[in-house]
Amino acid sequence: MGTLKFTVLYLILLLSSKVTSNVGEWQSATATYTKEIDGSIITEGACGYGDLHKISYGKYSAGLSTMLFNKGSTCGACFEIRCVDHILWCLQGSPSVILTATDFCPPNYGLSADYGGWCNFPKEHFEMSKAAFSEIAELRADIVPIQYKRVNCERAGRLRFTMSGSSHFYQALITNVGLDGEVVAVKVKGSKTGWIPMARNWGQIWQCNVNLTGQPLSFEVTTSNGKALTSYNVAPANWQFGQTYEGKQFK
Structure with a gap:
């Protein structure tokens, strides 16, 4: 039964x-x-x-x-x-x-x-x-x-950006995202560039085909509720692949 x-x-x-x-x-x-x-x-x-x-x-x-x-x-x-x-x-x-x-x-x-x-x-x-x-x-x-x-996601700490890829194929994994937690758009900016839209590679790994080595990096992250957050100088000029850097957090 x-x-x-x-x-x-x-x-x-x-x-x-x-x-x-x-x-x-x-x-x-x-x-x-x-x-x-x-x-x-x-x-x-x-x-x-x-x-x-x-x-x-x-x-x-x-x-x-x-x-x-x-x-x-x-x-x-x-x-x-x-x-x-x-x-x-x-x-x-x-x-x-x-x-x-x-x-x-x-x-x-x-x-x-x-x-x-x-x-x-x-x-x-x-x-x-x-x-x-x-x-x-x-x-x-x-x-x-x-x-x-x-x-909404309750996250301790700030947004995290983990660098990967190569000099001409830059990738960033974005984790620890607050609010709705769903990232739908990302832009990156070096000290020698304007804002560059990144494409989703897979999951929450985002990519662009630009050489960003030797430049401090800033990010703009947009979630599915339409809120955008800009974190300036997240990574220093001597950032390294495989390292994780922190930006601001959605509130």
């Missing part, structure tokens, strides 16, 4: 789900968890973040299905998630947890959407860290119905 009830609820979720990125609106989806050794997601993933513990995303992080991932634009966004409508698997009181989008959950069309193909298009699904999942549901559950909503 419990299995039948879960199946019916799950089908209702599939039929009623809608894609939205509006902060504050509860939407229906499903969730599973990864079985990392320490209960966290520590792999690099599809957002380019590297070791998630170093940027404080490790324990409270999730991979998103295609519908939610939005080609990497959603990387860094924060979601509040709660398990709902399953008396067997959801923890009493439906506690919620706040996660950061750090990875892509790829579809598996060799499996049905009901049994294993959780991230098949057009499903909305979160592949959570084990530690975060255990705060809303029983770990014995393979998959649970959830509700989620976009929330």
Whole structure:
């Protein structure tokens, strides 16, 4: 009887789900968890973040299905998630947890959407860290119905810019972004250049084909809510690839 009830609820979720990125609106989806050794997601993933513990995303992080991932634009966004409508698997009181989008959950069309193909298009699904999942549901559950909503990200410290690439192929990974956390546009400025629009390489790694070595660098970062933040002289003239520098923070 419990299995039948879960199946019916799950089908209702599939039929009623809608894609939205509006902060504050509860939407229906499903969730599973990864079985990392320490209960966290520590792999690099599809957002380019590297070791998630170093940027404080490790324990409270999730991979998103295609519908939610939005080609990497959603990387860094924060979601509040709660398990709902399953008396067997959801923890009493439906506690919620706040996660950061750090990875892509790829579809598996060799499996049905009901049994294993959780991230098949057009499903909305979160592949959570084990530690975060255990705060809303029983770990014995393979998959649970959830509700989620976009929330502002509470970040300690400032925006971080990690340099990579080469002299003529400059890249910057942007992390620890406050407010809605979703970066949609970036510009960089050297002491010898004007403002240069950067293109998304993948995830939250941004690029431009300009030689910026030997110049102090400034950045303008715009999030999906339309707010732009300019940080001047983030990196000194002797900045190095592989190093991380801090700018201002959204408030």
